[in-house]
Amino acid sequence: MNTYFFATVACGLEAVLAEEIEALGIKARGIKCERGKVIFHATGDPSQLIKLRCADNIYRILAEFQIGPHKSDLTQLAASIDKLHWKRLAFQYSESSSGICASASRRGEHAYSRFDMIKSIEKTLEKHGFKHAPKDADALFIRADIDGQACRISIKLTNAEFRFRGNDRIFLKGGIRPTVAAALVRISKPCKNDVFYDPFCGSGTISNERAAFPARRIMASDMEERAVWTAEKNGRGKVIVFHADATKMPSKSASVDIIVCNPPWNKQIAVGDVQKLYIRFLSEAKRILKPSGRIVLLTDCHEEIARGAEKNGLQLIDMYSLSLHGLHPKVYELTIT
Structure with a gap:
């Protein structure tokens, strides 16, 4: 056929x-x-x-x-x-x-x-x-x-x-749809030995998409209790979900292979000082990543992510330019230089 x-x-x-x-x-x-x-x-x-x-x-x-x-x-x-x-x-x-x-x-x-x-x-x-x-x-x-x-x-x-993976998923505002999350996971080149982490998990959409592939461990966290509850419910036991501030992550140093996330853009979810958030998040991300570790993220705060990468000595690669709901975010990859 x-x-x-x-x-x-x-x-x-x-x-x-x-x-x-x-x-x-x-x-x-x-x-x-x-x-x-x-x-x-x-x-x-x-x-x-x-x-x-x-x-x-x-x-x-x-x-x-x-x-x-x-x-x-x-x-x-x-x-x-x-x-x-x-x-x-x-x-x-x-x-x-x-x-x-x-x-x-x-x-x-x-x-x-x-x-x-x-x-x-x-x-x-x-x-x-x-x-x-x-x-x-x-x-x-x-x-x-x-x-x-x-x-x-x-x-x-x-x-x-x-595209919504059934009719029983719960989605919170400010999140991305599962198909975009799946693309981020695919861009990250999932490996069965990965320790994977999403520190801005929201509804848990990205970590759920990562759970479609084998991994050593899949973790997701958020500082909002409702997000943690939602991500845990959506994760159905396949994801380790916990409460944490992305600027003060509980993970050990050099313990994570890959971080994939959709940090706030200061649009639907107001965060105040986006630049400060990105600098502090990337500092923590650099600490918990293994030397060969990577970050793949989606944001439309282009100046803020570039400044955050520079401040923390991370190499920033502009990978894909998107059009979503009238906004123009990009997928970036960051690595330790």
């Missing part, structure tokens, strides 16, 4: 997801990165795609074609949709035999909006016996993306439980 897919990912982490797809063993080929997407052919078992941890959603591509910029050109979109075998697709990919939920995006100069695109999709599928269903229904999710004159039609194969 040779099927065409794309997976969505946080903008800036496309290369990390592409690497994960290659490592998954689904015989993927023709991997291509676009903004927020990785497109590929899967010649192996496509059910293996649900093992992807860096992807927010997975889509099967049904059709690709050229489309004009005028509103009258939406007849091309309707005609391409009309040719597809929707009853069979609904049977394969949804719990509903008649419900559809359409979404659309466009980039470039067009005389029509994405709402016009959605209306065209829904009107065409009405002829096939489908009707609009709410987003939380067991409907067939259809997506149309137009970039310039290139149009792609796809169906979504995953739901919110895929």
Whole structure:
């Protein structure tokens, strides 16, 4: 079987997801990165795609074609949709035999909006016996993306439980979603002998993603009691969770292999003096790291992390630039010089 897919990912982490797809063993080929997407052919078992941890959603591509910029050109979109075998697709990919939920995006100069695109999709599928269903229904999710004159039609194969790891996780404000946490873990190059530590654990999202890989020990801490309780509940016994200030860590000197974290950005979680926090945290991190140890972190406080690294004699490498919720954080790696 040779099927065409794309997976969505946080903008800036496309290369990390592409690497994960290659490592998954689904015989993927023709991997291509676009903004927020990785497109590929899967010649192996496509059910293996649900093992992807860096992807927010997975889509099967049904059709690709050229489309004009005028509103009258939406007849091309309707005609391409009309040719597809929707009853069979609904049977394969949804719990509903008649419900559809359409979404659309466009980039470039067009005389029509994405709402016009959605209306065209829904009107065409009405002829096939489908009707609009709410987003939380067991409907067939259809997506149309137009970039310039290139149009792609796809169906979504995953739901919110895929990217949020079920429906029973607790998430606190200021955290990152599991798929971004999974990318940070992958960037850290997990090793089965690692002593791993997240000293700003919040809900425990990063440490939970690390628990998907073997490790000698996985630790997580936070100075907020609610965060410690939440991380412990989410960790389900796979993570050692404790109360600690990231500027006064209880770990022994030279005892940790890798620190992966998402320190406060002074946005959703106010911390006052971010510069002081980063300098003191990195000082402690340097103390507890083994000589070959590393820090991988995500922050949009670029000047503060650079100053903190300089103050503590740490080498700072700018690895990935992201776009998240209107902000532009970066993934940094820090090592002892």
